[in-house]
Each structure stands twice: as structure tokens, then as C-alpha cells.
Amino acid sequence: MTEAQLDRCRKRLEQFLIDLLEPVGRRERRHWGSVYVRGLLLDGERKSVEPMAKRLPDGNEQAMQQFVGQSPWEWQPVWERLARRMVRELEPDAVWVIDDTGFPKQGEHSVGVERQYSGTLGKTANCQVAVSLHEVCRDAAAVLSWRLYLPESWAADRERRAAAGIPVALKFRKKWELALEMIDQVRDWGLIERIIVADAGYGDVTAFREKLEERKLRYALGVQSNTGVWLESPRPRKLKPQRLGRPPTALHYAKQRPISVKEAAQQAQGWKKIRWREGSKGWLESRFWAGRVQPSHGFHEGRAPGKEVWLLVEWPEDLQEPSKYFFCDLPGDYSLRRLAQVAKSRWKIEQDYQQLKEELGLDHYEGRSWAGWHHHVTLVMLAHSFLTLETLRNQKNFWLDPAEDAS
Numbered sequence: 001m002t003e004a005q006l007d008r009c010r011k012r013l014e015q016f017l018i019d020l021l022e023p024v025g026r027r028e029r030r031h032w033g034s035v036y037v038r039g040l041l042l043d044g045e046r047k048s049v050e051p052m053a054k055r056l057p058d059g060n061e062q063a064m065q066q067f068v069g070q071s072p073w074e075w076q077p078v079w080e081r082l083a084r085r086m087v088r089e090l091e092p093d094a095v096w097v098i099d100d101t102g103f104p105k106q107g108e109h110s111v112g113v114e115r116q117y118s119g120t121l122g123k124t125a126n127c128q129v130a131v132s133l134h135e136v137c138r139d140a141a142a143v144l145s146w147r148l149y150l151p152e153s154w155a156a157d158r159e160r161r162a163a164a165g166i167p168v169a170l171k172f173r174k175k176w177e178l179a180l181e182m183i184d185q186v187r188d189w190g191l192i193e194r195i196i197v198a199d200a201g202y203g204d205v206t207a208f209r210e211k212l213e214e215r216k217l218r219y220a221l222g223v224q225s226n227t228g229v230w231l232e233s234p235r236p237r238k239l240k241p242q243r244l245g246r247p248p249t250a251l252h253y254a255k256q257r258p259i260s261v262k263e264a265a266q267q268a269q270g271w272k273k274i275r276w277r278e279g280s281k282g283w284l285e286s287r288f289w290a291g292r293v294q295p296s297h298g299f300h301e302g303r304a305p306g307k308e309v310w311l312l313v314e315w316p317e318d319l320q321e322p323s324k325y326f327f328c329d330l331p332g333d334y335s336l337r338r339l340a341q342v343a344k345s346r347w348k349i350e351q352d353y354q355q356l357k358e359e360l361g362l363d364h365y366e367g368r369s370w371a372g373w374h375h376h377v378t379l380v381m382l383a384h385s386f387l388t389l390e391t392l393r394n395q396k397n398f399w400l401d402p403a404e405d406a407s
Helices: 003-008 010-020 027-041 049-055 061-069 075-092 158-164 176-189 206-214 260-268 336-343 347-360 370-394
Strands: 095-104 114-118 125-138 142-148 196-198 219-222 229-232 271-281 280-297 309-314 324-329
Touching: 003 010, 010 075, 027 049, 027 061, 027 229, 027 370, 049 061, 061 336, 061 370, 075 125, 075 142, 075 158, 095 176, 114 370, 125 176, 125 196, 125 347, 142 176, 142 260, 142 370, 158 196, 176 206, 176 347, 206 219, 206 324, 219 336, 229 260, 260 309, 280 336, 309 336, 324 336, 347 370
Parallel strands: 095 196, 196 219
Antiparallel strands: 095 125, 114 125, 125 142, 219 324, 229 280, 271 280, 280 309, 309 324
């Protein structure tokens, strides 16, 4: 935003922040929180404290640095208030999207930094990685929660943990476990439960799918082409108990074998061309097929088949083989178009990550502490949500009846 644009909506921003910044504490903290958010919204290449303070007429580098880096305010209550506000604005017909993103860093002292793979960067690099949960509707999205991924090397290093101020109780968690923590967190806030959407980095994890099923949460998750499925329900048998020892629990499948989702797609018939949304250059469309299957992960160890789900496959006509595969734990009466719309709803997150980083400085924080990173991210969330509301406010006929669910 330019200074003129920000000035025109200054009162709306102040009103937006009054309730949301209340949990940070005394009036002085709320003031510098508001100043920091204005700094994030103003145009400028760098959104670290020093350049923002110089651009703001009431900026103060020392006060802003103290607020974000040393002030002991809790960020979770701010997230909860923001989530409740944005969910009201983005309803109806939303989903929850899980994704992760990388923050390139120099050196080794920023909390959680390590040479690790980042899908955002497309390579292994020195970076931080964070997992995020988003509420996404047809035309907008809002970040509900973040988890900074703490590599095992950091989790086991007491000296580095102490220097960065990482809470003692915090243990190593895989990315899919962090995703579950966020899902449980927003459910505890009383938000309406949504379909969970994520890529194969999460969908390939059988434990993640099973934990969602235990919570009775629907999902549409990407999987790799070699993921095994049963097209027809197998008939395994239990092995006979031995005279000594515990009764066997493993199942025996004899000559029954699952096939890969790629093989299932190659056998499939009835492919249909589906339009799933209108983009900036016209409708996006591709060929899709869906069939009911049971995931077969663990059958070599005698595990029972997974619950029946949709296998959704995208196979563009100009490609030699399918491009995307999804397990969709969604009702059996869902149309092919509806399945494709849900599975493809991650697109908005890439746009949001771009705006969060390029316009609002999500990855510009130069501090090294656990609290400082979370404080900066919280204020970026506020700035991003305000821009989202401003965009919706300026759109005409934003709330339209959803398209009929026809295949």
C-alpha cells in the first residue's frame, strides 16, 4: 500500500486492530503493534524493523524491535481472535488447507534454521520451514495458525534451544504431527470443522490420514503414483494360533495383491473433462476420473485394508500419464466436479504465500528468537487479513450462490 492508500483506510485498520491486539497487554504494546502492522502494509522492499521504522512518520526502531523481539506477549490468543473474525468473513463453503513454506536464511543461529529440503525453494537449502493452516473459500483465504518446524538437531541441542528461547516442553514433531496440532487447536477454538486439503507430503503419511479419520474429519489429500490400493475389497484370513505365545493378529492375503494408483488410473474408463474454477485467463479444466478404493498400506505386515475412499485422478489429455492423485474421504454421492473442486482448492495458498512474503515481509524478520519469529508472523497475519477484508469490501457481489454440483 502507498501512504495515501493507507491513510484512506486508516480508521478501518485502527478499528480492525482494537480487539485483535487487546491480548498483547498494556496500551503501549498495542500502540507499537499497530505501528508495526502499518509498517508491513506500506510499500517497501524490506519489512524488517529498521527500514519500516524509517518509512513510518511515527516509527521508532528501538521500540518496535523491543515489541517484536523481547516483549513477553502471547501470540496464541491473537491467533484465536483473528481466526474467529476471519472465519465469519470467509464463510460459507470453506476448506482447511495444510501447507508448508521455506524461509531462506544466512548462518546457523536463527531459530530452527538448517540445511533442509523446502518445497517452496524446490531444493535443499539453509532455511527455516514452517507449517501453516489456512481457511480457504472460493475467493479468499486467511491463515489460522503456524508451526515453526524444529529439526531434530535443534530439538536435541540444549544450548541452541536456550539461546533461542525455545520452550523446554517443546519436543521434535514431524510436519504432519504439527499439522494435527494446528487442526486440534482450531477445533478447540470452536471453529466450524472443514474438509482437510493437503498435498502428497501429508497424504502419503498413512498415520496422518488415520488420525483424521479418528477425528471424523473429511479430507482430500494428494498421494504419490506408487501408492497401493485395493479396487475390490480383499478377503484376508487370520493365521491359526500356535500352541505357545500370543494369538497372531496379522492377516494373511495369500495371492491377493493391491495395485498402484497409477495402474488403477491406466485401467480406468469414463474420464471426463471438468472445469473446477475460473482463472484470470479463463476457465481451468482437465480430465478427471474417480472410483472407490481401499488404501492398502501395510498389507505386507498383515494390516487390514484402509477405509473406503475416493481415488481421484487428474490426467490432462496432452500428457502421457496422470499428473495428480488424491485420496478423498468424502461422501459417496459427491459428483466428479465437486471432488475436483475440493482437491484443487490449494491454489489460493500459493498466491497467499507470495503476498505474505513479497508484499508483507513474512520471511524478512532478522531476529533469532522463538518468540520474535512468532511475534513477527502474528503481525504479518494481521496485515494479510486486513488486506483480504479490504479486497472483499471492494468486490461487488462477493457472496454468490455456489454453482450447482453437477458433474
